[in-house]
Amino acid sequence: MEGQLSHLKRAIDKGSNARYITIASGKGGVGKTLISINLAIIIASSNKKVLIIDGDFGLSNVHIMLGLAPDKNLSDFINGKASIDEIVFKINPNVHFISSGNGIQELVNLNSKDIVSILDRIHEYAETNYDIIIFDTPPGIHNETLIITSSSDIPIIISTPEPTAVADAYALIKVLNTSMMLKDFYVLINKCASKEEGAKVFGSIETVAKKFLDVNLNYVGYLTYNKNIIRKIVDQKPFDKLLTQELNEVLKRVPLNIELKTKESFWSKLAQRMKLG
Ligand SMILES: Nc1ncnc2c1ncn2[C@@H]1O[C@H](COP(=O)(O)OP(=O)(O)OP(=O)(O)O)[C@@H](O)[C@H]1O
Ligand SMILES: [Mg+2]
Numbered sequence: 295m296e297g298q299l300s301h302l303k304r305a306i307d308k309g310s311n312a313r314y315i316t317i318a319s320g321k322g323g324v325g326k327t328l329i330s331i332n333l334a335i336i337i338a339s340s341n342k343k344v345l346i347i348d349g350d351f352g353l354s355n356v357h358i359m360l361g362l363a364p365d366k367n368l369s370d371f372i373n374g375k376a377s378i379d380e381i382v383f384k385i386n387p388n389v390h391f392i393s394s395g396n397g398i399q400e401l402v403n404l405n406s407k408d409i410v411s412i413l414d415r416i417h418e419y420a421e422t423n424y425d426i427i428i429f430d431t432p433p434g435i436h437n438e439t440l441i442i443t444s445s446s447d448i449p450i451i452i453s454t455p456e457p458t459a460v461a462d463a464y465a466l467i468k469v470l471n472t473s474m475m476l477k478d479f480y481v482l483i484n485k486c487a488s489k490e491e492g493a494k495v496f497g498s499i500e501t502v503a504k505k506f507l508d509v510n511l512n513y514v515g516y517l518t519y520n521k522n523i524i525r526k527i528v529d530q531k532p533f534d535k536l537l538t539q540e541l542n543e544v545l546k547r548v549p550l551n552i553e554l555k556t557k558e559s560f561w562s563k564l565a566q567r568m569k570l571g
Contacts, residue, residue, distance in 0.1 A: 310421065310554065310559040310560060311421055311425075312420055312421055312424050312425055312426060312427055312560075313425070313426055313427075313447045313448065313550060313551070313552060314426075314427045314429070314445070314446040314447050314448070314560040315333070315426065315427070315428045315429070315446060315447070315448040315449075315450060315548075316428075316429040316431060316442055316443045316446040316448070316449050316450065317329055317330045317333075317428065317429065317430050317431065317450050317452060318431045318439055318443045318449065318450070318451055318452070318466060319431075319433050319451060319452040319453065319459070319462070319463060319466065320433065320434065320435070320451075320453070320459070320461070320462025320463045320464070320465050320466040321433055321453070321454075321456070321458055321459040321462040321463070322432075322433035322434070323433075324433070324452045324453060324454050324459055324484055324485070325452055325454070325484040325485065325517070326430055326431065326433070326452055327348075327355050327356055327359055327430050328359065328523065328527070328532055328537075329450075329452060329482070329484065329517075329541070330346055330356065330428050330429075330430035331346065331356060331359060331360065331430075331532055332532070332533065332537060332538065332541055333428060333541060333545070334346050334385075334389045334426075334428050335385075335386075335389055335533070336538060336541055336542060336545060337425075337426050337545070337550065338386070338388035338389045339388075341388075342388065342425040342426055342550075343388050343390075343423060343424045343425050343426075344388060344389050344390070344424060344425065344426045344427075344428065345382075345389075345390050345391070345392065345420060345423070345424040345426070345427045345428070346385075346389065346390070346391045346392070346427075346428045346429075346430060347368075347391075347392045347394060347427060347428070347429050347430070348391065348392070348393045348394055348430050349394055349398060349429045349430060349431040349432065349438070349439070349442055356391060356393070356430055357383070357391070357393055358530075359527060359530065359532050360385065360391075360530060360532070361530030361531075362383060362385070362391070364381070364383040364391070364393050366380050366381045367381055367392070367393040367394060367395035367397060368381060368392055368393065368394040368395055368397025368398070369394070369395035369396050369397040369400055370395070371397070371412075372397050372400050372401060372404075372412055373400075378415065378416065378419045381393075390423075390424070398438045398442070399438060401413075401568065402437070402438060402441075402568050406565075406569055409565050409568055409569070410565055413561045413564060413565050414561070416561065417559060417560075417561040420561075426550060427560075429442050429443075429446065431443065433462075434462075434466075435465065435466060435469050440469065440470060440473065440474050441474075441564060441567040441568060442564065443470060443474075443476070444470055444474035444475070444476040444563075444567065445560050445563035445564045445567060446560060447552050447554065447560065448480055448548060448549065448550075448552060449470070449476065449478075449479055449480065450479075450480040450481070450482055450514065450548070451463050451466060451467060451479055451480070451481050451482070452481075452482050452483075452484055453481070453482075453483055453484070453495065453499065454483065454484050454485040454486075454495075455483065455485065455486060455487075455491055455492075455495045460495060460498060460499060463481070463499060464499055464502055464503065467479055467499070467503060467507065467509060467511070468503075468506070468507060471507045471508065471509050472507070474567070476509075477508065477509055477510055478509075478510045478512070479509060479510070479511050479512065480512045480514045480547075480548060481496055481499060481511055481512065481513055481514065482514050482515060482516070482517070482544060483495045483496055483515075483516045483517075484516070484517045485517070485518075485519040486516045486517065486518055486519060487518070487519065488518070489516060491516070492515065492516025493513070493516070496511075496513045496516075499511065500513075512547065513547070514544045514547040514548055515540070515543055515544040515547060516540070517537065517540045517541070517544070518536070518540065520534060520536055520537060522534050522536075523537065
């Protein structure tokens with residue numbers, strides 16, 4: 295196992311200039327996909343190149359929200375049916391998108407050599423072409439989500455004020471902390487009635503987390519419940535002025551240039567967790 299791991303490290307550890315953000319939640323429907331798309335577009339407007347990877351394994355909904363129909367996905371790349379260029383869909387010149395299909399589950403099931411070879415090529419491509427990579431994950435505590443979230447530089451956990459969403463956000467943070475040794479989290483509260491409600495909901499998660507877990511929770515802010523968004527999503531144009539303003543505030547607290555604690559790249563951590571998990 296030691297030899298295998300050092301091979302994995304050598305092959306993929308070429309450092310990292312890009313930063314990797316994961317958007318995750320315990321409960322479904324809290325706004326992860328809407329937030330991933332809008333964050334990507336706002337970050338790209340300050341002249342950065344952003345790649346969204348839809349980790350909604352088999353249930354990709356980034357493209358549905360945008361009314362796009364990419365015909366190839368990560369799974370086609372893994373199976374040798376497409377090159378990386380062919381699976382990248384350009385939403386605009388600075389925001390690109392890869393739909394993962396069943397790709398991430400397929401990757402986890404490959405042998406170490408194939409995982410390294412595939413992640414090495416994706417690493418090369420991501421680092422050459424993008425500043426920020428955003429993963430939109432499915433809700434809940436799936437192995438693939440835990441691996442991606444705990445390997446990323448900036449894990450953002452989304453909750454709403456609903457008690458079930460709060461309980462599930464805490465449960466996700468707890469598993470990431472106790473099983474995957476993740477300590478630093480960013481928390482965003484969506485669908486709030488007010489700024490005060492956002493702060494109160496974050497406070498309730500923080501109080502329990504401080505008591506039972508060894509974590510640092512960073513509150514990045516709130517988004518208000520915004521009726522206009524529903525109509526815009528139906529029209530497959532999920533953008534809104536207030537949402538953009540609020541996300542700009544959130545972004546002030548998201549460290550896009552975060553200094554990396556180790557030289558280990560996102561892809562190296564991912565490969566190791568896939569084999570050890
Ligand atoms: N701030 C908001 N105000 C009003 N509606 C919102 C807001 N954020 C998200 N929504 C609505 O919530 C619904 C779920 O949003 P979205 O699909 O982004 O959530 P999700 O967390 O990605 O869901 P899933 O867990 O199924 O992937 C959408 O219909 C969207 O319109
Ligand atoms: Mg979603």
